[in-house]
Amino acid sequence: MSMRIFGSLLLLTASVLWLSGADPARAGADVEELAETxxxxxxxxxSLPSDPSYPILAGQEFYYLYVQLKDFKSGLRKNELMQDIVAGLDRATMKAIAGYWSEKPWPRTTFRMRDGDDVIAEKLVNSGQCVACHLGTFEGNSRVPRLRNQQPGYLEKTMLDYKYRRRGNAPDIAALFTDIPDEEIAALARYLAAF
Incomplete structure (x- = not known):
């Protein structure tokens, strides 16, 4: 385990222990410290993750963020590091963290498409069910995540994880990607990131 991850886990553990038994208002007041993790x-x-396969959190939908934290904690969504981080968090603290990041502004991004990505992506969007949930602007709503201007590496990884059933917290979504070639999923990810 890297020193950075170890330090983050240590900070989170200390924060959770300090907050144990605290009321939700107290958890909310101390969320800044937890956000360091x-x-x-x-x-x-x-707004600028260290790994392109990590999502931008700032400005993401509150309920979506909260549900992802809950899903990591329950094991419905798998990620060893995230599962370790949320293991000691209670609902009030997870809501406070989700609220903290959802209230931040969505960052300005400069992701670009490759030539032809728009043709592939628009075909997929128009033939699929993307806009039914993510809306025409791909900015999401309280239960559906924002995809517009999200990290392309994260979007691609997420869609591939659904396709290959490595992500199980929204099983209905997996069926949407079953017949889409991986390279078209990559084009769709770049399109959404640059939208």
């Missing part, structure tokens, strides 16, 4: 991977303002 998120920053170690997702960037200073959770």
């Amino acid at each position: 998120c920053r170690s991977c997702h960037g200073d303002e959770a």
Whole structure:
């Protein structure tokens, strides 16, 4: 385990122990300290993750963020590091963290498509069910995540994880990607990131 991850886990553990038994208002007041753990991977303002397969958190939908934390904790969504981080968090603390990041502004991004990505992506979007949930602007709503201007590496990884059933917290979504070639999923990810 790297020193950075170890330090993040140590900070989170200390924060959770300190907050144990605290009421939700107290958890909310101390969320800034807990957010330091998120920053170690997702960037200073959770707007420029250190790994392109990590999502931007700042400005993401509150309920979606909260459900993802709950799913990591329950094991419905698998990620060893995230599962370790949320293991000691209660609902009030997870809601406070989700609220903290959802209230931040969505960052300005400069992701670009490759030539032809728009043709492939628009075919997929128009023949699929993307806009039914993510809306025409791909900005999401309280239960559906924002895809617009999200990290392309994260979007691609997420769609591939659904396709190959490595992500099980929304099984209905997996069927949407079953017949889409991986390279078209990559084009769709770049399109959404640059939208």
